[in-house]
Amino acid sequence: MEPLLRCALALSLVSVLTRAAELRSAPSVTNMRGVAAAPRSRDTATSIGTAEAPCPRGTLPDGNVCIPVPDPDRGSTAEALQEQQNEHHDRSGRLRVYDQIPRQPERPKDFRKYRLPVPVLADPSFVGSGYDLDRPDDEQRRSPELSAVGHGGVDLAQARGTPIRLVNLENQVGDATVLAVGHLFGNTLVTLHTVREAGMLREYLVMYGHLQSAAPGLAQGQGLKPGALLGFVGDSGSPGIVHLHLEVRRAREGIDASRLALGQVTQNAKTVACDPRNVLELLP
Numbered sequence: 001m002e003p004l005l006r007c008a009l010a011l012s013l014v015s016v017l018t019r020a021a022e023l024r025s026a027p028s029v030t031n032m033r034g035v036a037a038a039p040r041s042r043d044t045a046t047s048i049g050t051a052e053a054p055c056p057r058g059t060l061p062d063g064n065v066c067i068p069v070p071d072p073d074r075g076s077t078a079e080a081l082q083e084q085q086n087e088h089h090d091r092s093g094r095l096r097v098y099d100q101i102p103r104q105p106e107r108p109k110d111f112r113k114y115r116l117p118v119p120v121l122a123d124p125s126f127v128g129s130g131y132d133l134d135r136p137d138d139e140q141r142r143s144p145e146l147s148a149v150g151h152g153g154v155d156l157a158q159a160r161g162t163p164i165r166l167v168n169l170e171n172q173v174g175d176a177t178v179l180a181v182g183h184l185f186g187n188t189l190v191t192l193h194t195v196r197e198a199g200m201l202r203e204y205l206v207m208y209g210h211l212q213s214a215a216p217g218l219a220q221g222q223g224l225k226p227g228a229l230l231g232f233v234g235d236s237g238s239p240g241i242v243h244l245h246l247e248v249r250r251a252r253e254g255i256d257a258s259r260l261a262l263g264q265v266t267q268n269a270k271t272v273a274c275d276p277r278n279v280l281e282l283l284p
């Protein structure tokens with residue numbers, strides 16, 4: 001190899017490593033006013049398994065960082081989804097600041113244009129309650145019957161007992177896996193998906209809530225192909241309102257999502273709310 005070329009390659013590698021180290025040591029977000037927010041030290045303080053976790057699929061270890069292996073075929077040119085900071089007052093009146101990923105302008109509003117885990121009803125109220133964590137505080141969902149303010153997912157109306165089937169996410173790499181089954185939004189199942197995003201691999205969690213029941217025999221870590229039976233639509237945790245609560249969250253960098261307990265999956269320090277329309281596959 002020419003000495004000049006070798007030198008240039010070495011320099012570019014150093015630049016990549018330095019950038020990766022900066023990103024890891026000082027995670028930051030851009031808030032709604034476009035101002036960079038302060039690094040969230042609690043994220044790194046409370047992250048689990050970062051030191052001992054191996055590099056995710058599609059990356060190679062180099063020192064103490066993981067370098068993505070470029071894949072020219074899929075997702076490598078798409079821009080990373082940007083987090084924004086927003087806030088609302090919870091029911092006790094306390095101001096809660098959180099991060100969230102709003103629907104990107106180029107993504108269709110209509111949920112019928114996406115591949116969904118339940119069949120679509122002709123009823124115009126098929127989408128009961130939408131994602132509103134990107135809205136101003138006073139426009140977010142509030143109700144005396146609801147403990148939470150705001151809605152981090154979408155509610156899809158369907159008949160009780162309707163089978164819920166796995167859909168892959170856009171630019172997904174490998175099979176989804178079962179992350180957890182338990183009680184969160186009533187009976188809830190959480191699946192884990194690796195997605196190639198701007199040349200990086202990111203982990204997304206998909207939550208299916210208010211199930212009549214999860215499919216029998218699902219075990220944590222189990223691989224799932226598209227169409228796999230996940231459970232049945234019900235109203236657990238939302239008596240009388242039969243629907244599927246579908247919620248998507250992106251694991252923060254440095255968080256080993258496969259080790260999150262059910263009680264941690266919606267914690268802002270671990271995962272970030274994401275409008276599902278950013279990652280659901282568009283129908284042809």
Ligand SMILES: [Zn+2]
Nearest residue numbers: 153154155245
């Ligand atoms: Zn819901």
